[in-house]
Amino acid sequence: MNSNQDLHNKRQQVIAQGMGALYPLYVKKAENAIVWDIEDNQYIDFAAGIAVNNTGHSHPRITEAVKAQLDQFSHTCAMVTPYSSFVELAEKLTQLAPGDSEKKAVFLTTGAEAVENAIKIARAHTKRSGVIAFKGGFHGRTNMTMGLTGKVAPYKAGFGPFPNEIYHAPYPNAYHGISIDDSLNAIDDLFSCDIEPNRVAAIIFEPVQGEGGFYQAPPEFAQRVRELCDQHGIVLIADEIQTGFARTGKLFATEYLGIEPDLMTMAKGIAGGFPISAVVGKANVMDAALPGGLGGTYAGSPLGCVAGLEVLKIIEEEQLCRKALDIGEIVSAKLDTIRTKVDSIGDVRTLGAMIAIEFSDPMSGKPLPELTKTVISKAQEAGLILLSCGMKGNVIRLLPPLTIETEVLNEGLNKLESILLDCINS
Ligand SMILES: Cc1ncc(COP(=O)(O)O)c(C=O)c1O
Numbered sequence: 001m002n003s004n005q006d007l008h009n010k011r012q013q014v015i016a017q018g019m020g021a022l023y024p025l026y027v028k029k030a031e032n033a034i035v036w037d038i039e040d041n042q043y044i045d046f047a048a049g050i051a052v053n054n055t056g057h058s059h060p061r062i063t064e065a066v067k068a069q070l071d072q073f074s075h076t077c078a079m080v081t082p083y084s085s086f087v088e089l090a091e092k093l094t095q096l097a098p099g100d101s102e103k104k105a106v107f108l109t110t111g112a113e114a115v116e117n118a119i120k121i122a123r124a125h126t127k128r129s130g131v132i133a134f135k136g137g138f139h140g141r142t143n144m145t146m147g148l149t150g151k152v153a154p155y156k157a158g159f160g161p162f163p164n165e166i167y168h169a170p171y172p173n174a175y176h177g178i179s180i181d182d183s184l185n186a187i188d189d190l191f192s193c194d195i196e197p198n199r200v201a202a203i204i205f206e207p208v209q210g211e212g213g214f215y216q217a218p219p220e221f222a223q224r225v226r227e228l229c230d231q232h233g234i235v236l237i238a239d240e241i242q243t244g245f246a247r248t249g250k251l252f253a254t255e256y257l258g259i260e261p262d263l264m265t266m267a268k269g270i271a272g273g274f275p276i277s278a279v280v281g282k283a284n285v286m287d288a289a290l291p292g293g294l295g296g297t298y299a300g301s302p303l304g305c306v307a308g309l310e311v312l313k314i315i316e317e318e319q320l321c322r323k324a325l326d327i328g329e330i331v332s333a334k335l336d337t338i339r340t341k342v343d344s345i346g347d348v349r350t351l352g353a354m355i356a357i358e359f360s361d362p363m364s365g366k367p368l369p370e371l372t373k374t375v376i377s378k379a380q381e382a383g384l385i386l387l388s389c390g391m392k393g394n395v396i397r398l399l400p401p402l403t404i405e406t407e408v409l410n411e412g413l414n415k416l417e418s419i420l421l422d423c424i425n426s
Helices: 004-014 060-072 084-096 111-126 143-148 180-193 219-232 302-317 320-341 369-382 406-425
Strands: 027-031 034-037 042-045 103-108 130-134 166-169 200-205 235-239 263-266 277-282 345-351 354-359 387-389 395-398
Touching (some): 060 302, 084 103, 084 302, 103 111, 111 143, 130 180, 200 219, 302 320, 320 345
Parallel strands (some): 200 235
């Protein structure tokens, strides 16, 4: 039998280093919030495949639906000979997306593809080229989405040139002293210095910046950006790829903001681990692209569609929005206690089960990325899977499955406490 280390050594030889590896552990099995590696070590999973397994690993209903689909067929290409689940999932998502406007959907395969297609649709609709995104934002690893991403290392470093006509504004961030006005004034500056508003096709934002460090967009900011878009005929795109599907305590985080975006991108939690993504938006905008201009060979795969339909039923029947809020409360209470003992926790941010711990030096306020790395590496020994994020790499993000049992959540939090105490005492 291979050990984790054997496989890891082999991996280093055959997988390009650009595809990072946070943990040298190789998974044998995963069930709800527990992952077992090939050496039978057991881990509590606070990463959920980066906010994908909101419904837990191997949810029996998703497994059953996908197996039943496999017994029928696995692929025909939805653009050639479609199937009912493709239409049913679109019907459900267009009903559930926030706002009263009539909506349509298109399916793709990955998050980055959803963002690429949202930009294509916005450009076709407006017949304009410019796009405004935000510093610290993350939208994917394709050329357009790298361009939109507002973090250089490791996502953009060495990979240019990026598509032109992309501009970045600061994202409001109370903890780091960036006000809503700072952010909107910077957009105004872009309109004066870089691109006139009637050449801007879209403004794209994350309701909570994910990779950037789990900073939440204040409702007033979203509403003022909405007004700006209405004033200038700009398409507003909410990238809900990390925030969607009950993660924040609402089906979509945009619901906290009191706006209806023109387009939304969805992926990750949409289908419990089956690769499918979507753009859902106002029908008149969505219909701007010519037939054949959107899609892809695997776009809207039948396995993804049946899994997606099951995910939506599970979210409703198992009340996963409620559970996300409960998780947020339990974790916040525990982190309040931990903070009294660990003064390098500069900030804790919680929106449902999207939780960030930001480490900074208590005296100077400087970010502590090394501490974050140590916490991540100690987590494996302690039987916990954690993720980092943040522009300065000094944030731990907690994204447990929303189906996690309370005892398992508490056990994971106790592990986290021991790791943090160990880090500051060593
Ligand atoms: C907000 C956001 N947009 C886009 C993406 C890209 O998705 P994918 O990795 O599936 O291409 C991600 C992935 O982390 C994300 O968090």
